Amino acid sequence: MLNLSQNGCSVWVASSTEGLLTPTAVALGKFDGVHLGHHRVIQPVLHAGDRLSVAAQGLVPVQESNDNQQLTADEGQLTNKERTYSTVVTFHPHPQEFFTGQPRALLTPLDEKVQQLRSLGVEQLVLLPFDKELSALSPEDFVEKILVQQLQCQRISVGHDFCFGKQRRGTARDLQLLAAKYDIPVTIVPLQTYTDSAPTQEIPISTSLIRHSLESGDIKNANLLLGRPYSLIGVVVQGQQLGRTIGFPTANIQLPQDKFLPRKGVYAVRVSILSKTSDETVPQPQNLGVMNIGDRPTVNGTCSSVEVHLFDWSNDLYGKKLAVQLVEFLRPEEKFPSLEALKTQIQLDCTVARKLLSVD
Ligand SMILES: Cc1cc2nc3c(=O)[nH]c(=O)nc-3n(C[C@H](O)[C@H](O)[C@H](O)COP(=O)(O)O)c2cc1C
Numbered sequence: 062m063l064n065l066s067q068n069g070c071s072v073w074v075a076s077s078t079e080g081l082l083t084p085t086a087v088a089l090g091k092f093d094g095v096h097l098g099h100h101r102v103i104q105p106v107l108h109a110g111d112r113l114s115v116a117a118q119g120l121v122p123v124q125e126s127n128d129n130q131q132l133t134a135d136e137g138q139l140t141n142k143e144r145t146y147s148t149v150v151t152f153h154p155h156p157q158e159f160f161t162g163q164p165r166a167l168l169t170p171l172d173e174k175v176q177q178l179r180s181l182g183v184e185q186l187v188l189l190p191f192d193k194e195l196s197a198l199s200p201e202d203f204v205e206k207i208l209v210q211q212l213q214c215q216r217i218s219v220g221h222d223f224c225f226g227k228q229r230r231g232t233a234r235d236l237q238l239l240a241a242k243y244d245i246p247v248t249i250v251p252l253q254t255y256t257d258s259a260p261t262q263e264i265p266i267s268t269s270l271i272r273h274s275l276e277s278g279d280i281k282n283a284n285l286l287l288g289r290p291y292s293l294i295g296v297v298v299q300g301q302q303l304g305r306t307i308g309f310p311t312a313n314i315q316l317p318q319d320k321f322l323p324r325k326g327v328y329a330v331r332v333s334i335l336s337k338t339s340d341e342t343v344p345q346p347q348n349l350g351v352m353n354i355g356d357r358p359t360v361n362g363t364c365s366s367v368e369v370h371l372f373d374w375s376n377d378l379y380g381k382k383l384a385v386q387l388v389e390f391l392r393p394e395e396k397f398p399s400l401e402a403l404k405t406q407i408q409l410d411c412t413v414a415r416k417l418l419s420v421d
């Protein structure tokens with residue numbers, strides 16, 4: 062179990078079903094990316110318990126709503142017993158990883174997911190170990206054993222396409238019917254869509270659509286669906302020390318192994334310099350720069366790297382934690398005939414990126 066906290070705000074991360082903060086108001090799902098559609102699923106459980114229990118005392122009328130309503134009653138009148146913890150319940154490892162045996166790259170590896178959930182106001186993240194036993198639970202047993210007995214669930218929210226239980230047999234509607242036996246209300250949140258321009262059509266926001274956008278270098282679209290810039294967060298490690306010799310020192314960033322990487326190539330980016338151990342989500346003063354993701358064929362690179370050159374910066378960054386926000390894909394990586402030719406191209410990349418970032 063982990064309690065990740067900063068600035069007095071924290072998310073309690075329970076890796077098993079022991080040590081839970083109960084009772085809970087639960088949003089259920091995989092939530093990879095914590096995108097705009099996920100926000101809508103999580104919203105109904107934020108302070109839901111407070112609202113329900115205050116309402117039960119006749120202090121305010123109950124209003125079923127997905128938007129972020131403020132309580133008008135005095136929250137101080139709530140006792141600990143009546144309080145529920147806004148909780149996201151997800152599966153670990155990702156069910157697809159369990160079934161295929163292949164590691165799955167994630168838009169939001171655990172640390173980043175925790176940060177994003179915290180910024181939404183979630184108090185607890187429960188990682189249900191996705192194993193043979195859990196995957197074999199019937200929908201009925203999942204509700205009774207996990208949601209009712211272990212999580213002491215008072216309220217549930219799921220997306221319209223949520224499936225659960227053995228062979229994904231249970232639907233969101235089944236969950237609603239099963240939970241009703243225990244008087245647990247279930248909000249089924251309709252799929253959130255966005256309007257694509259050509260041809261104009263409503264497209265559901267999804268993790269796979271965001272992955273697809275990132276794979277094709279369509280960063281604007283990925284950022285639109287995420288509701289924030291896609292970010293690469295990691296600590297600066299040593300590279301080959303060649304960058305400084307061509308006038309473009311680059312901070313080489315070590316990412317979590319399971320981080321999903323966008324298309325290889327060069328990007329215009331904004332960079333926050335965080336302290337090494339920080340999990341902060343509060344925006345920092347930002348530096349602008351260019352980033353390369355790739356194998357560096359010009360210098361016979363042997364492995365993939367992610368490296369950032371910051372504009373107007375000349376200090377040491379080794380050991381610092383950087384959060385690199387992707388703004389736009391500029392070009393694919395190329396093998397240049399010489400370091401001089403690479404240098405000329407990077408100069409050009411910087412000019413394009415500066416222009417782009419100044420108007421963005
Ligand atoms: C904006 C930018 C664009 C780059 N483009 C390429 C490229 O097209 N081909 C390539 O082989 N390396 C490219 N690189 C990577 C350089 O080869 C690398 O930064 C250089 O070898 C220094 O590496 P080091 O940090 O390990 O010393 C690029 C780097 C930056 C910052």
Ligand SMILES: Nc1ncnc2c1ncn2[C@@H]1O[C@H](COP(=O)(O)OP(=O)(O)O)[C@@H](O)[C@H]1O
Nearest residue numbers: 299300301302304305310311371375377378379
């Ligand atoms: N403008 C800058 N952008 C990125 N890193 C910089 C910059 N100025 C200085 N540095 C420092 O220089 C290091 C990169 O220099 P470089 O020669 O490319 O070495 P390495 O191969 O170890 O990355 C960075 O890790 C950082 O500590």
